[in-house]
Amino acid sequence: MDAYLTSLATFVAINVTLALGLNLITGFCGQVSLGHAAFFGTGAYAAALVTTGGFPFAHGVAAAILAAGLLGLVVGLASLRVREDFLAITTMGAGFLFLGFVRKQDWLGGEFGIPGIQPPFAPEGMAVLAILSAILVWLASIAVRRSWMGRIFMAIARDEEAASSIGIDTARFKLAAFLLGTMSAGLAGAVYAHVVQLIVPDAFGFIQSITILAMVVVGGIGSNLGAVLGAVLLTLLPEMFRFVDTYKLLVYGGLLILVMHLSPDGLVGIGRRLLRAVRR
Amino acid sequence: MATRRLVTGLLLGTATVLAGAWIPGAGAAESIRIGFHAPLTGFAAGDGKSARLGAELAVEQINAAGGVLGRPLELVTYDDQAKPDQAVPVANKLLGEGIRAAISGSYSGATRAAAAVFQQAKMPYLSAYAIHPDITRTGEYVFRTASMGEVQGRGGAKLIGEILGRKKVVLITLDNDFGQSLARGFKEKAGDFGIEILNEYTYSIKQRQFGAIVASVKRDAPEAIYASGYFFTAGPLVSQLRAGGVRATIVGQEGYDSQNFIDIAKAAAEGVLITTALDRDSDRPEVRTFIEAFEKKAGFPADMVAASTYAAVQVLAQAFERAGGTDGAAVREALAGTRDFPTAIGPITFNALGEIYKPIQVQVVKDGRFRRYAVIDDPVLLAPPAE
Amino acid sequence: MFYFELLVAGLVQGAMYAMMALGLTLIYGLLRILHIAHAAVFTLGGYVGVLAANSGLPLAAAAALAVLAAAAAGPVVYGTVYRPLLDKPPYVALIASIGLLIAMEDGFRLLFGPYGLSFAENPWFVSGPDLGGIFLNWVQIALGLSALVAIAGLGLFAVGSRTGVAWRATVDDPEIAMSFGVSPERVRLLAFALASALAGLAGFLVGLLNNLIEPGMGNITSYKGLAIVVLGGLGNVPGTLWASLLLGVAESFGTIYLDRILDRDAIAFFILVVVLMWRPQGLARGR
Numbered sequence: 001m002d003a004y005l006t007s008l009a010t011f012v013a014i015n016v017t018l019a020l021g022l023n024l025i026t027g028f029c030g031q032v033s034l035g036h037a038a039f040f041g042t043g044a045y046a047a048a049l050v051t052t053g054g055f056p057f058a059h060g061v062a063a064a065i066l067a068a069g070l071l072g073l074v075v076g077l078a079s080l081r082v083r084e085d086f087l088a089i090t091t092m093g094a095g096f097l098f099l100g101f102v103r104k105q106d107w108l109g110g111e112f113g114i115p116g117i118q119p120p121f122a123p124e125g126m127a128v129l130a131i132l133s134a135i136l137v138w139l140a141s142i143a144v145r146r147s148w149m150g151r152i153f154m155a156i157a158r159d160e161e162a163a164s165s166i167g168i169d170t171a172r173f174k175l176a177a178f179l180l181g182t183m184s185a186g187l188a189g190a191v192y193a194h195v196v197q198l199i200v201p202d203a204f205g206f207i208q209s210i211t212i213l214a215m216v217v218v219g220g221i222g223s224n225l226g227a228v229l230g231a232v233l234l235t236l237l238p239e240m241f242r243f244v245d246t247y248k249l250l251v252y253g254g255l256l257i258l259v260m261h262l263s264p265d266g267l268v269g270i271g272r273r274l275l276r277a278v279r280r
Numbered sequence: 281m282a283t284r285r286l287v288t289g290l291l292l293g294t295a296t297v298l299a300g301a302w303i304p305g306a307g308a309a310e311s312i313r314i315g316f317h318a319p320l321t322g323f324a325a326g327d328g329k330s331a332r333l334g335a336e337l338a339v340e341q342i343n344a345a346g347g348v349l350g351r352p353l354e355l356v357t358y359d360d361q362a363k364p365d366q367a368v369p370v371a372n373k374l375l376g377e378g379i380r381a382a383i384s385g386s387y388s389g390a391t392r393a394a395a396a397v398f399q400q401a402k403m404p405y406l407s408a409y410a411i412h413p414d415i416t417r418t419g420e421y422v423f424r425t426a427s428m429g430e431v432q433g434r435g436g437a438k439l440i441g442e443i444l445g446r447k448k449v450v451l452i453t454l455d456n457d458f459g460q461s462l463a464r465g466f467k468e469k470a471g472d473f474g475i476e477i478l479n480e481y482t483y484s485i486k487q488r489q490f491g492a493i494v495a496s497v498k499r500d501a502p503e504a505i506y507a508s509g510y511f512f513t514a515g516p517l518v519s520q521l522r523a524g525g526v527r528a529t530i531v532g533q534e535g536y537d538s539q540n541f542i543d544i545a546k547a548a549a550e551g552v553l554i555t556t557a558l559d560r561d562s563d564r565p566e567v568r569t570f571i572e573a574f575e576k577k578a579g580f581p582a583d584m585v586a587a588s589t590y591a592a593v594q595v596l597a598q599a600f601e602r603a604g605g606t607d608g609a610a611v612r613e614a615l616a617g618t619r620d621f622p623t624a625i626g627p628i629t630f631n632a633l634g635e636i637y638k639p640i641q642v643q644v645v646k647d648g649r650f651r652r653y654a655v656i657d658d659p660v661l662l663a664p665p666a667e
Numbered sequence: 668m669f670y671f672e673l674l675v676a677g678l679v680q681g682a683m684y685a686m687m688a689l690g691l692t693l694i695y696g697l698l699r700i701l702h703i704a705h706a707a708v709f710t711l712g713g714y715v716g717v718l719a720a721n722s723g724l725p726l727a728a729a730a731a732l733a734v735l736a737a738a739a740a741g742p743v744v745y746g747t748v749y750r751p752l753l754d755k756p757p758y759v760a761l762i763a764s765i766g767l768l769i770a771m772e773d774g775f776r777l778l779f780g781p782y783g784l785s786f787a788e789n790p791w792f793v794s795g796p797d798l799g800g801i802f803l804n805w806v807q808i809a810l811g812l813s814a815l816v817a818i819a820g821l822g823l824f825a826v827g828s829r830t831g832v833a834w835r836a837t838v839d840d841p842e843i844a845m846s847f848g849v850s851p852e853r854v855r856l857l858a859f860a861l862a863s864a865l866a867g868l869a870g871f872l873v874g875l876l877n878n879l880i881e882p883g884m885g886n887i888t889s890y891k892g893l894a895i896v897v898l899g900g901l902g903n904v905p906g907t908l909w910a911s912l913l914l915g916v917a918e919s920f921g922t923i924y925l926d927r928i929l930d931r932d933a934i935a936f937f938i939l940v941v942v943l944m945w946r947p948q949g950l951a952r953g954r
Contacts, residue, residue: 104928111456192365198414486887
């Protein structure tokens, strides 16, 4: 396969993994997070530390999932105290804190990041790995969605107070959503680190967080298929827009506004309406 | 419904565009294609613009003079937003478009990410001005036409301690790989020149307000300040230091090297010294041609980024000539064998790692322009690492 | 003396945060929108000001133009981007706001170039009153005064004027306000105009202070502004002022003393997280 398409497919798959993870938190459970890149970064750093330390890649992946999940639990616990808009800003704060901390840590390479991360496979192999990870998270998300846990998540997203009034321990389920979502981000981070082969703090900043959120929302918040579509579209968008060259970001920003206006439930919403129109 | 039609149209449109974007560009068959990536959008777009103009100028001049091996050069340019995750697909895209070599007009993160791709494809690759130490360590196909940060930092120590004779120094360090490697080199050699470092402050690239640092520097009362930064941080920093009453000599580096720095700091910029690659008062023809042609093409004075990218294209062109073809391995050999090749940023010789030694130009701001102050030509002090 | 200088530097910085955060808090209070694109309005003020000043207008006139342009832009942003989204979940407006910020930032870059613009003459920056050892230039003084005037003005306006009362009624309950003949739409337009005027003035003054107007100059300030809004107790005007000043001073001292541990831009969020753990409703008491 063409090297360009291979690398594109790899990044699409990584972003799909990220978007599906965030969709678990924000889509299913209604907890808007503006700091998802911090968990992505945690995974990337953990995996890089482990494999550059001479351990096998599988250990790196395990460490990434563990570390990101652990941080997810901490942030999740912290965010139990706040709700809605407070939560969005708190998670945004968690993102900035992560970055501000990593930048100053010599053992994480500080501003220089961690170089020389050896990929376990050739680029094609890494693409397959990234796609398999994305599919794994997708299947897991579908399973969650169909389970009793998924139904409770949706209940919390719809009306948290009503959910707790019928005896649902909302805190536990919110934590579960955070844990699952951030573990997926950790997995994506491990793959990312070994594809790019170097990681720098800037790759995990606020812009990355809102890009992931935009994928979820543009695709159709709360829908697994939507998260996948959103991630595919927004990752390929800059590539498609190479012809508009310097206007790329202008078009990207404009498109976000447009989608929110035409279809706040995203691409999936457009699809649903089209289907309904066809059936009629 | 109108809205629905609009949406369908939009989707169809993007699909068409998508299909179109994936057809490899069909250029003139006989031209030699050079891949080029730079940040054309996003926060680093200023440097990206300078880099692109510099590279285009070199290509135009080379083609006007008959091209390389009798064939014209063709620059294939893509935007990387200075991001590693954009640089990897861009590098792969370039590889798929029949390039014979590639040049980075971008920052360290994107350059390191792309370097790994080009090294694996055994494609000769030059970093024009990204300074991260690990770039050339990616492999034998990766070269750099800029002085490393550490090397420039050592030059800064010699400038302050020996040439200027200032011994009490405060460091104001930009918190990124550029600033950190400059500070590393400076501190490594400061003792050799009798410099006492009173204090070091750091700031982030987003910072423009330096009130707290100015107050602290006033308390430290240094004889000189070694402050790293780019024109957009250094301009506000220098004007706020001066406005706050700090009179110490300020020494900067090639990040300052843009007329924009002087436009921002105005009178406060007068007397600021920088260590850089471009000598405005050089009488060497290769430097004069560049400075004049660039200002004519761009409409603003040349800067270090443009000069370095321009030089990178020239270095690559002579390597094609000496290799007598465009075979990757042969071009790599020719690049590695480059000795004293004259460019706008001085004569270029690569060492075993693909790093260059070149004298450091010290420029001073005088009457609103950069002017020659001194040249530090010290092959021992300024030797780049060879492995 | 040194500590006093740090304090002053922090207060000036805090005044800038206040100018940004006040607008954000007004808008949040009325509409519950996290208006991240406020940063672009701030930047607009900077660009209009620098273009006006460089075309030969006196600085005071350029400032007035910057404020007017921003004040006009605010209601336009509300009408085109936010109004159609008011009945949607809050993240919809948030994503639209992010899209607007990205598009406007790049629009500035395309229109005015990637290098940014500088004032040809910057007399307010290079001169200032003699305050006995502390050097403050006129721009810093203007920034501090504007923040104070804005706070005092908002306070008087909210308590003393008819529109102010209508405003508070709209915040409390738009439907009841409407039944008393208050038009919530007019109040919202007014809020956007006021908030944007403050941001535009701040953008202009910060432009003078940096002598550099850049496409993304407002971004980090608006992110921190959102943190301040939460710290101050969402929608609470005096709380916002206190939180802004607290953050400015904390950053000023943090730049010197926390240098090795935490990036300066993370200090705001460190305070935010700590405070929220301790008082989930923010520093000030809820309204």
